[in-house]
Amino acid sequence: MPLKLFLISSLVICVLSPFSAFGQKPDAYININEPSLRKIPLATPYFKAITGDATENRLSTESSDFMAKTLSFTGYFKIINREAFLENPRSKGIIAPNINFRNWTTIGAELLITGGVYYNAGVVEMELRLFDTFTGKLLIGKRYKSHADDQRRMILKFCNEVILKLTGQPGIFGSRIAFVSTVSGKKEIFVCEFDGHAPRQITRDKNIALSPAWSSDGRWLAYTSYARGKPDIYIKNLKQRRGAVISKRGTNATPAWMPGRFELAASLTFSGDPEIYLLTGNGKIIKKLTNKWGIDISPSWSPDGKKIAFVSNRSGSPQIYIKDIATGRTERLTYEGRYNTTPSWSPRGDYIAYTGSQNGVFDIYVIGVDGSLALQLTQDAGQNEAPTWSPDGSLIAFSSTREGPSRIYVMTASGTDQRRLLTLPGEQTNPKWSQRIGSN
Amino acid sequence: MKKKLWIAAALLLILPGMLLTVSCQSRTQVQQPTEPAEPGPTTDVTTPTTPEEPMEPSEPMIDTEDINERERMAMRNRFMNEDVYFEFDSSSLMPAAQRMLRMKADWLANNPDDTVIIEGHCDERGTNEYNLALGDRRAESCKAFLVNLGIASSRITTISYGEERPVDRDSNEEAWAKNRRAHFVIE
Numbered sequence: 001m002p003l004k005l006f007l008i009s010s011l012v013i014c015v016l017s018p019f020s021a022f023g024q025k026p027d028a029y030i031n032i033n034e035p036s037l038r039k040i041p042l043a044t045p046y047f048k049a050i051t052g053d054a055t056e057n058r059l060s061t062e063s064s065d066f067m068a069k070t071l072s073f074t075g076y077f078k079i080i081n082r083e084a085f086l087e088n089p090r091s092k093g094i095i096a097p098n099i100n101f102r103n104w105t106t107i108g109a110e111l112l113i114t115g116g117v118y119y120n121a122g123v124v125e126m127e128l129r130l131f132d133t134f135t136g137k138l139l140i141g142k143r144y145k146s147h148a149d150d151q152r153r154m155i156l157k158f159c160n161e162v163i164l165k166l167t168g169q170p171g172i173f174g175s176r177i178a179f180v181s182t183v184s185g186k187k188e189i190f191v192c193e194f195d196g197h198a199p200r201q202i203t204r205d206k207n208i209a210l211s212p213a214w215s216s217d218g219r220w221l222a223y224t225s226y227a228r229g230k231p232d233i234y235i236k237n238l239k240q241r242r243g244a245v246i247s248k249r250g251t252n253a254t255p256a257w258m259p260g261r262f263e264l265a266a267s268l269t270f271s272g273d274p275e276i277y278l279l280t281g282n283g284k285i286i287k288k289l290t291n292k293w294g295i296d297i298s299p300s301w302s303p304d305g306k307k308i309a310f311v312s313n314r315s316g317s318p319q320i321y322i323k324d325i326a327t328g329r330t331e332r333l334t335y336e337g338r339y340n341t342t343p344s345w346s347p348r349g350d351y352i353a354y355t356g357s358q359n360g361v362f363d364i365y366v367i368g369v370d371g372s373l374a375l376q377l378t379q380d381a382g383q384n385e386a387p388t389w390s391p392d393g394s395l396i397a398f399s400s401t402r403e404g405p406s407r408i409y410v411m412t413a414s415g416t417d418q419r420r421l422l423t424l425p426g427e428q429t430n431p432k433w434s435q436r437i438g439s440n
Numbered sequence: 441m442k443k444k445l446w447i448a449a450a451l452l453l454i455l456p457g458m459l460l461t462v463s464c465q466s467r468t469q470v471q472q473p474t475e476p477a478e479p480g481p482t483t484d485v486t487t488p489t490t491p492e493e494p495m496e497p498s499e500p501m502i503d504t505e506d507i508n509e510r511e512r513m514a515m516r517n518r519f520m521n522e523d524v525y526f527e528f529d530s531s532s533l534m535p536a537a538q539r540m541l542r543m544k545a546d547w548l549a550n551n552p553d554d555t556v557i558i559e560g561h562c563d564e565r566g567t568n569e570y571n572l573a574l575g576d577r578r579a580e581s582c583k584a585f586l587v588n589l590g591i592a593s594s595r596i597t598t599i600s601y602g603e604e605r606p607v608d609r610d611s612n613e614e615a616w617a618k619n620r621r622a623h624f625v626i627e
Contacts, residue, residue, distance in 0.1 A: 187604070251576040253569065269573070274576060274577070294577075295570065318566075339566060341569065355567050357566070362567075430569075
């Protein structure tokens with residue numbers, strides 16, 4: 001019991017302050033090979049096929065594999081190799097009275113998920129249970145029923161429950177990631193699910209499209225496109241055929257939706273100088289947010305919508321600044337290095353991730369909003385750019401050339417578990433993570 | 441009676457014809473107003489159009505005009521082919537850039553009917569968002585310099601391509617230096 005409490009509380013602590021482990025050494029670089037938090041050993045045996053027919057067996061294998069992969073994606077868990085199992089719930093049982101929890105604690109599992117799959121005439125029923133193996137206590141028990149092609153959504157629903165139970169906040173499994181990908185050499189906007197699943201091409205301008213940005217409700221995408229021959233901002237409803245274009249003289253770039261509002265910040269150069277403006281979702285200027293000669297670009301909102309972080313070269317090199325919208329006060333955030341760009345404000349509000357450069361090498365960094373604790377999260381792995389936070393603030397997606405062509409990667413907020421999100425032809429850049437959206 | 445038949449026959453022939461013309465007319469009438477109603481991106485479009493040259497006479501005459509025209513085209517091509525270069529993360533005009541821009545100003549002064557697009561470009565280093573703004577600044581620096589030399593600002597449009605249109609795709613100093621440029625296109 002105390003062990004379980006420790007487990008859960010350590011998870012919660014990690015979620016609330018991912019950098020606590022580095023609190024004593026603000027200058028320390030993260031060793032990406034050394035996980036900053038202990039992963040919880042989790043056993044995810046194959047689900048039991050209730051009647052044992054072939055479809056059920058296939059569904060059960062696919063679903064349990066997918067669940068393990070999904071939970072592993074969070075970086076919170078160590079999925080125990082099934083070869084090590086002493087007990088097979090596929091043949092034995094999936095409910096507490098039929099489980100010998102000692103068989104699971106012996107192999108180091110602290111959590112166990114069992115499942116049962118029943119298939120009949122195109123309809124799937126799934127029973128999923130999360131157990132604490134030390135107490136044998138059922139933490140979550142859920143039953144889902146839907147069409148057979150909905151197995152992915154059923155598993156994601158359950159995974160969200162698991163994360164909610166263990167961390168106190170919902171999972172990110174309904175979120176999506178927008179990014180730029182080249183198609184026949186032209187840059188287009190794409191959208192995929194949080195794990196890189198089902199990438200979908202959004203623009204077909206056959207030109208240059210850049211910097212996608214999600215509205216809080218996930219219904220709108222704003223992005224820069226040269227569809228009319230020059231950089232304009234397109235505001236597009238993803239479901240309906242409506243939207244607007246910001247097509248002022250010069251460069252219209254880097255839109256960022258204000259949290260919870262149908263308004264966005266963007267950098268426009270029609271005055272002859274790049275300044276950041278606040279605009280309505282229909283593209284009308286509400287007010288000017290920056291007013292300083294030189295480049296002002298790449299705004300990112302604080303989660304409360306009261307401040308923006310942005311890039312300015314007013315000091316002579318690109319650095320990150322924070323502006324309080326109400327007071328008008330602007331403060332410089334970054335001082336290390338001569339090239340700090342693309343700020344991304346964390347959903348918890350306490351950190352800003354950005355692209356920084358040393359000796360011509362670009363890497364992902366995070367820094368406290370008070371300027372404390374600047375940490376380098378990527379190292380010796382190609383050029384790394386454009387960080388974006390998962391909606392719970394536990395993960396960061398970014399682009400990297402570590403394997404040659406630029407691709408989208410994901411890591412935990414402390415820089416561990418760096419992996420490629422998806423593989424597509426061409427090159428992928430500019431990822432932007434949505435808020436939690438969908439039925440989850 | 442015969443007359444009536446004639447008229448009926450004539451009507452049979454003419455009426456469909458009239459209907460056809462009416463329907464054609466009405467179609468064109470319906471179509472006309474829709475074209476201007478469409479959002480006109482035309483003024484913003486900057487895709488390089490083929491230069492408007494005077495039509496060559498079908499049998500070119502052999503005289504000095506031909507040579508002048510060739511000379512004019514050579515100068516024009518030179519204007520378009522010679523780029524203005526910049527240092528890394530800078531939109532400042534170095535002495536060489538200023539010399540180049542003075543030549544561009546001369547050409548623009550001698551060709552008062554031409555308008556020009558200045559494209560701002562960057563090398564691949566850094567984030568493409570910042571480079572979009574940097575390319576904008578580079579094009580604007582060139583424009584401001586030309587305007588100071590007396591070229592009407594209405595003749596100059598700027599566009600930034602950031603790091604999106606390199607002339608050299610290599611990743612080395614030589615390629616980067618070539619890519620940090622302002623490129624001139626005659627409209």
